[in-house]
Amino acid sequence: MYSSLIVETSDRISTITINRPDKLNALNKTVIEELGKAIDEVINDPEIASAIITGSGPKAFVAGADISEFNSLDAAGGKALAQKGQDLVFSRIENSPKPIVAAVNGFALGGGCELAMSCHFRVASESAKFGQPEVNLGLIPGYGGTQRLVQLIGKGRAMELLMTGNMIDAATALQFGLVNHVVKAEELIDKARSILSLINTKAPLAIAGCIKAANAVYNEAENGYSIEIETFGNLIASADAKEGASAFLEKRKASFKGQ
Known part of the structure; x- marks a missing residue:
């Protein structure tokens, strides 16, 4: 059903794993389209109460967008790319009536940081790193990063991260309020599942x-x-x-x- 995702459901929790570890799970057109379908399934399937989004392998949640897709785009193409991502995935996650949690298992950079921020909250492994390095490419975030980063950590800290392109580690992300919990890598999915299992008992x-x-x-x-x-x-x-x-x-x- 999916070529770039692994989707598994147990105990009414859907775990959506972005499965491009050789590319550090970078977002491309296929990943965006398949994520859109997976999110629709979460929202519409009465047997699913909540979901986790994570990345495959030990290195990355999502290390960014697939830059190779950028070079051929003009202004209209760039706007269409950003709008499609927002409509299919990022805004859909944010406004999902069912809770969707990011389990951040490594690098969450660029579009990966934006994907994590679109989720209702975030749990991170100790090795997780977050950043919006788009300025290094002459760009700004296009999937809501300028908005959600300010909302989550405040304008001053967000401005610094956006303009320097610097990364922060999991401990700093916890201090800033970007993530709710930091746990050992082997405990990450279990932590996210334990929170959702509690939420799933509510109305x-x-x-x-x-x-x-x-x-x-x-x-x-x-x-x-x-x-x-x-x-x-x-x-x-x-x-x-x-x-x-x-x-x-x-x-x-x-x-x-x-x-």
């Missing part, structure tokens, strides 16, 4: 509501407080909310159905 509609309302903080076209109020109102009438309240009052574990 699916409420999880989707958290994602929608939190994303509205950064959308100038939306009023986040209004979205929160509307979502709260819709959820309080749901079967899951009734079940949650009943379970709390009866001192038992809730059984959520996503309804």
Whole structure:
């Protein structure tokens, strides 16, 4: 089904592994298109509650974009490339109603850093490194990196990383708030799965509501407080909310159905 990805699902968690280790899992047209299909599967398959995105091999999560595809592009082609990536993958991940976590197992540079940042949060191995080195190519990030890096670590730190092209290690990424957890490489997927396993016990509609309302903080076209109020109102009438309240009052574990 996929030529550049390995997709496996167990316990309602889909693990999407970018599988180009000889190219340090660099993003090319095929990877972008297949990631788009895999994300659609996560969103639309009722048997999948959440997902992990990671890279194949010990060296890289995604070490960037495939630069060989850049040389033939003019301005219109460059805009189309960036827009396609945003539409198919990066914005789809960010706005997925199901949680998608990046398990960063090595270099997350350029498009790889952008891919990790589009996920709802990030877990990193001790060897992970992050950076947006596009200025070294005479470019800027094109898959949302200038926006999400500022959102996640603040304008001053983001400006320095964007303009120097420098990398930061996992410990610094944790300090900056770019990642939530740093663990040993052999514990990385288990850590991501343990967090998602807990999230998967919660009410699916409420999880989707958290994602929608939190994303509205950064959308100038939306009023986040209004979205929160509307979502709260819709959820309080749901079967899951009734079940949650009943379970709390009866001192038992809730059984959520996503309804």
